[in-house]
Amino acid sequence: MTTGAVPSVEPPGAAAHAIEVARGQPTGDGVVARPPYLGREELDALFSVEEFEPLAAARMHPTTYQYIRGWAGTGWTAAENMRAFQRWVFRPRFMRDVTHLDTSTTVLGETVAAPILFAPTSVHKLAHPHGEAATAGAARALDIVQVLSTGSSTSLEDIAGIGPKRWFQLYWYTDRGLTRELVERAVAAGFTALVLTVDAPVIGWRETERRTAMVKPDDATAVLLPEDLSGVAQATDLTWESLEWLRSVSPLPLVLKGIGRSDDARLAAAHGADALIVSNHGGRQLDGGIATLDALPGVAAAVEGLHGAGGRPLEVYMDGGVRRGTDVVKALALGARAVLIGRPVQWGLATGGEAGVLRMLELIFGEFRSAMGLCGATRPSEITRAMVTRNPEPTAPRV
Numbered sequence: 334m335t336t337g338a339v340p341s342v343e344p345p346g347a348a349a350h351a352i353e354v355a356r357g358q359p360t361g362d363g364v365v366a367r368p369p370y371l372g373r374e375e376l377d378a379l380f381s382v383e384e385f386e387p388l389a390a391a392r393m394h395p396t397t398y399q400y401i402r403g404w405a406g407t408g409w410t411a412a413e414n415m416r417a418f419q420r421w422v423f424r425p426r427f428m429r430d431v432t433h434l435d436t437s438t439t440v441l442g443e444t445v446a447a448p449i450l451f452a453p454t455s456v457h458k459l460a461h462p463h464g465e466a467a468t469a470g471a472a473r474a475l476d477i478v479q480v481l482s483t484g485s486s487t488s489l490e491d492i493a494g495i496g497p498k499r500w501f502q503l504y505w506y507t508d509r510g511l512t513r514e515l516v517e518r519a520v521a522a523g524f525t526a527l528v529l530t531v532d533a534p535v536i537g538w539r540e541t542e543r544r545t546a547m548v549k550p551d552d553a554t555a556v557l558l559p560e561d562l563s564g565v566a567q568a569t570d571l572t573w574e575s576l577e578w579l580r581s582v583s584p585l586p587l588v589l590k591g592i593g594r595s596d597d598a599r600l601a602a603a604h605g606a607d608a609l610i611v612s613n614h615g616g617r618q619l620d621g622g623i624a625t626l627d628a629l630p631g632v633a634a635a636v637e638g639l640h641g642a643g644g645r646p647l648e649v650y651m652d653g654g655v656r657r658g659t660d661v662v663k664a665l666a667l668g669a670r671a672v673l674i675g676r677p678v679q680w681g682l683a684t685g686g687e688a689g690v691l692r693m694l695e696l697i698f699g700e701f702r703s704a705m706g707l708c709g710a711t712r713p714s715e716i717t718r719a720m721v722t723r724n725p726e727p728t729a730p731r732v
């Protein structure tokens with residue numbers, strides 16, 4: 334195992350980061366705690382996503398847990414993402430026939446069992462030795478899309494053999510050859526959409542990561558990138574015009590992740606995006622940034638009636654702070670077609686590998702189905718803006 338010490342200050346002009354976890358130099362050894370994972374029976378005794386976090390923390394080295402939990406700056410935006418859900422309450426409708434509840438929907442034309450995707454998060458082998466393969470297994474069992482990170486610790490080709498519904502998240506490097514190769518591998522491995530992350534041209538100010546070196550298992554590395562990361566740097570000079578090149582080398586639908594403003598949303602549409610993800614990287618980039626749920630309605634309204642390059646109506650998804658099925662209903666009511674889930678996937682992995690991710694999502698899924706029916710909707714498309722209103726007591730904490 335290695336310790337990745339993060340330099341206290343980014344070198345001047347350093348081109349952002351190769352991938353989040355790969356920064357820094359190995360400096361020594363540490364102990365990676367991995368007490369036994371929970372089995373199916375023990376997992377079935379968990380009934381909320383919140384229960385997973387402490388169980389996961391107990392099974393990871395504290396520095397790894399901190400990395401996954403981490404945020405930029407004071408952590409205000411990371412917390413605000415979750416608080417934003419408390420600012421909305423339901424206005425349920427009753428006396429409607431909810432005998433047949435169907436949670437399925439489509440994302441970019443692909444049918445999925447629920448409007449929930451696995452967000453791209455790097456190096457799943459930090460949480461469990463089976464890494465992204467375990468996540469892919471859970472996505473297959475649940476019939477949802479896994480978005481594989483450029484920082485994956487499992488190869489694109491290995492995932493292709495497991496998860497039938499898979500999109501690839503791209504970080505764009507100064508080396509266009511490397512960027513193009515990643516795209517080509519994703520296409521060859523049957524990934525059906527490209528998710529370009531636009532909110533990380535500069536690395537966020539992550540104080541915890543700077544303070545504490547991460548201790549990680551030896552196999553927890555970003556295998557899609559060259560072993561020698563010294564020449565690998567993210568492009569910092571991307572503009573809307575750059576998308577033309579990407580679209581010329583990729584036949585896949587293009588999803589832009591990290592959009593939070595209506596003007597950017599319209600520009601994204603004008604430059605060939607097929608879908609947008611309202612995201613702030615889980616509060617890991619710009620501290621003080623708007624909560625994603627607060628940004629969502631403006632973005633959704635801005636692209637209403639617009640179409641993506643592929644000809645379909647432009648779709649809007651969101652992520653950040655989704656922990657409950659009720660959160661999913663609120664996001665859909667405020668304009669999202671689907672949500673993505675980040676940290677809880679890592680908690681599920683660390684708690685019980687594939688079965689842990691499966692259980693974690695079954696809980697969100699189950700509560701989503703229940704809340705949808707209680708709001709008077711039998712399917713995601715019936716969830717409307719009228720089903721939520723601003724919370725008259727916005728500071729009320731969760732019980």
Ligand code: FNR
Binds near residue numbers: 530653655
């Ligand atoms: C991320 N995220 C992320 N995003 C991305 O586009 N590429 C990546 O490689 C990563 N890596 C990553 C690692 C870890 C440990 C975390 C927690 C997050 C951001 C991720 O896709 C998503 O936007 C947030 O995680 C959503 O917020 P929640 O669900 O974690 O609150």
